[in-house]
Amino acid sequence: MGVSFRPLAKKLFIKTYGCQMNVYDSARMAELLAPLGYAATEDAGDADMVILNTCHIREKASEKVFSELGRLRAGRRESGRDVIVAVAGCVAQAEGAEIIRRAPEVDIVLGPQTYHRLPELVARAARAHAAKAAQPGAARRGAGLLDTEFPAESKFDSLTVAETSPVSAFLAVQEGCDKFCTFCVVPYTRGAEFSRPVAQVVAEARALAAGGAREITLLGQNVNAYHGEAPDGSTWGLARLIRELADREPDLLRIRYTTSHPRDMDDDLIAAHREVPTLMPFLHLPVQSGSDRVLEAMNRQHGADLFRRVVARLRDARSDLVLSSDFIVGFPGETAADFAATLDLVRETGFAMAYSFKYSPRPGTPAAVLPAQVPEAEKDARLAALQDLLNMQQRDFNRATVGKVVPVLLEKPGRREGQLVGRTPYAQAVHVEAGESMLGRMVEARIEDLGRFSLKGSMESIPFAAAPTALEVRA
Ligand code: 5AD
Ligand code: SF4
Secondary structure (H helix, E strand, O other): OOOOOOOOOEEEEEEEOOOHHHHHHHHHHHHHHHHHOEEEOOOHHHOOEEEEEEOOOOOOHHHHHHHHHHHHHHHHHHHOOOOEEEEEHHHHHHHOHHHHHHOOOOOEEEOOOOHHHHHHHHHHHHHHHHHHHOOOOOOOOOOOEEEOOOOOOOHHHHOOOOOOOOOEEEEEOEEOOOOOOOOOOHHHHOOOOEEOOHHHHHHHHHHHHHOOOOEEEEEOOOHHHOOEEOOOOOEEOHHHHHHHHHHHOOOOOEEEEEOOOHHHOOHHHHHHHHHOOOEOOEEEOOOEOOOHHHHHHOOOOOOHHHHHHHHHHHHHHOOOOEEEEEEEEOOOOOOHHHHHHHHHHHHHHOOOEEEEEEOOOOOOOHHHHOOOOOOHHHHHHHHHHHHHHHHHHHHHHHHHHOOOEEEEEEEEEOOOOOEEEEEOOOOOEEEEEOOHHHOOOEEEEEEEEEOOOOEEEEEEEOOOOOOHHHOOOOO
16 A cells, blocks of 8 residues: 655745735745645744745834844744744845844845745755754754845746635736835835736736636836737737736726826826726825925926826826825925925825825935935924825715715625625725625625724625626726
């Protein structure tokens, strides 16, 4: 009788910091490690391998990573478990060998462009652990493997998606940035702009849809600068790519894209908002400031007027378009009048939500060494004022939805049994009473009330056809 071997089930814990691109990268890393026998766990204490997928965009990012490493170290000392520890993402790219110097137990440091090499690095780390285990009394140092290159080969050529996908899935189409805003680390940590070829994107979209995705968010640090190579050798912009996905993938009920730059909102992309019904009428368009002086110092390559013109043209194309944005307060040299211009732009544009941050000097970026850094107390006061205004606008926007019937895509289980969470076209979360069999379906929901972080709705009509693809979404 033969002996059958099951691959040893090992547990992988990934902690993801920062943006949606990191969420996408974490999912790909999990898939790369599945063939090595690693299955995801939500419990760091139970893991055989831990990956911290880090973010470097604002302050204290590195410190947070080192304190998390300290917590993991203490946990391991208590449990006596042998754990492979990897630091990935933008802090890994920025700090490199410094991480191994300060936290010698770390086995692997790898940047955002090299994580396709993770299986090989994990195998080497495992061998190093086995060799140490054979020498009692050996110091508990990690394998010290460092890979923060910007390699010639594209990691995307080695990536796969899992057999099952979330209802709302991310798809990275573009990475890196050539804009060099003076406050931003992205061009240094993620590298130069790169667009994935059209065929690769379409194949991934198809695989995601086959796995159950009904909404796709096309991701890129500068996603509307997408210029991918098409099968006929020509170059496609983002709008052309969106039209292709909308035409060829009927299971994709909703398409979104993020994050955009105002300078790259070209005519075709604006027209796509008019013409592609599955392109959702909600756009995240960071503007950072309403003051031309500050925008110039930020090297944003647009003024407040260009932003206003782009918004007017978008709303002309799609009158129900809803906007969100990113803002930085307290950029070096920002005066009270500059800040007032930001508040004016927020009111005038009517953002339905936005993210706002205090300026944080990032080592190696031009703005970090500018004179006239704004005092912390002033930054605090401006952030509070901006957030008050944004919160008020968000509440008003949500309140205006109450009583309306809107299409809601049911995305995941809610906290309570018998409840699902979905989203409106404007990305508002809605809790609806519905069974799990309704996951992935588009329903019409009447919005009944405002919760603290979401809306409460009730299903008005359930699609009569079996497949959610057959539902006609009421515009
Ligand atoms: N300080 C504060 N906020 C920043 N962002 C990027 N760099 C910084 C920084 N140095 C913000 C911008 C960007 C968002 C992702 O993070 O608003 O759009
Ligand atoms: Fe950073 Fe500016 Fe590039 Fe956005 S456009 S990633 S803010 S450098």
